[in-house]
Amino acid sequence: MKETTLFNIPVWTKEIPNFNIEMKNRLIPLLDEYPERRIGGEKFLSNRHTRSKDFVEKFFKIISVELKELFANVHVNWSKSKQLRVVDAWSVKYNTGDYQRVHNHSSVGLSGILYIDVPEDAPFLDIIQPWNSWVTDKTEISSVKFKEGGLVVFPSFIQHGTQPNESRQAKRVIAFDMKIV
């Protein structure tokens, strides 16, 4: 018998070359303009509630080469008049003990995470399979480790989260959403 895969979930990853020398030096001053804060009962710090549209535009300019490469590699059957566009971006900082519960960003579009500061002992990104294992009937989780300069993009509907940061150093990322417009 022949095995066929009916569905698949695309995930794009890249390690940005010379991230520390080139891109990080441009991102840190931008993040200084929009510092992360802890809002309400959140177990992480973010500038999601305080950053402006400028942040999204400036972030897109800094990462545009990588995103254009991604856009050229995204194969879907949509009209040629449509395109992917970054519609939102925000930074998240995880101090010691901070974490983020499982969540998703939307039913449509793609979401990305760019890793800015990643201590050696920082927790992984947990990506949850949208269906149970047909063998064990349990939730399947892929835990993926990214270094500084790591970029990951996945469909926005994918549930994901991160375990508590047990490092003494903070983990910091920029998350962003893209939609077909």
Ligand SMILES: [Fe+2]
């Ligand atoms: Fe997220």
